[in-house]
Amino acid sequence: MDYYKFLCPNKEGTYKFLSELYGSVAAVEEIDGIHLDYIRFPDVILAEGLWDKYGLVMDQEFPEYDYCYCDTCTSDFKEQTGIAIKEVEDASQVQEWKQFRYDIITTMVGRLAKVVHKEGKEINAAVFPGPSIAKKLVRQEWNKWDLDAVYPMNYNDFYLKNPEWVGTIVDEEVRAVEGLKPIYSGLFICPNPENKTQENDPENHGLLPSEIGTAIRASMENGATGICLFTPERMKPEHWEAFEKAIYVDYTKE
Incomplete structure (x- = not known):
């Protein structure tokens, strides 16, 4: 899908772009709040009802659909845990690596919430269900997010x-x-x-x-x-x- 492109949420430039955008919108007097969408990683596992459409069977995590392995993410993770994730035979079995990605998104939402709340506005998000499904499919541990409302x-x-x-x-x-x-x-x-x-x-x-x-x-x-x-x-x-x-x-x- 051509439109399906993501920025690494662990990059400061991503936060800067989003915070300036949402901050400027939240500053508009007539705006009541900010709604977040696609605030996640790409689907490491696609919802089962979509498998046939895309010709995939995603009954487990596959490396080609797993993100993010950029230098920033892998080096930050190694510094935090001592694990060189690219050298691990099956990264899908490393719970610390999953949690690291959950926390990246949680941190991003928390920082954006401060920007929006500073303008006296509310912030909410569209998320995957659960959060058991959300964590498994797109790394959203949204029950820990600083939101005013949630739209699963x-x-x-x-x-x-x-x-x-x-x-x-x-x-x-x-x-x-x-x-x-x-x-x-x-x-x-x-x-x-x-x-x-x-x-x-x-x-x-x-x-x-x-x-x-x-x-x-x-x-x-x-x-x-x-x-x-x-x-x-x-x-x-x-x-x-x-x-x-x-x-x-x-x-x-x-």
């Missing part, structure tokens, strides 16, 4: 799960932040419900009108503060009808 992309079809799974993962997400910050469950909408079973591209799958109520209920009953439609432009009238019914239900547990 709970795209059940990407993980070959039914809409009820959204509730299971939301429960994990709420527990992961110990209820200290709001979780907005991110939902993925099917753009052409009548063709979903014939659609080969999983990125054109998503929730049917008959499923959106289930996903909202599962999210709210498991502690989500609210839900987020990451793909609202895909909503059909039938989606909106089911959505309106679902959002006015009282999900408060007795």
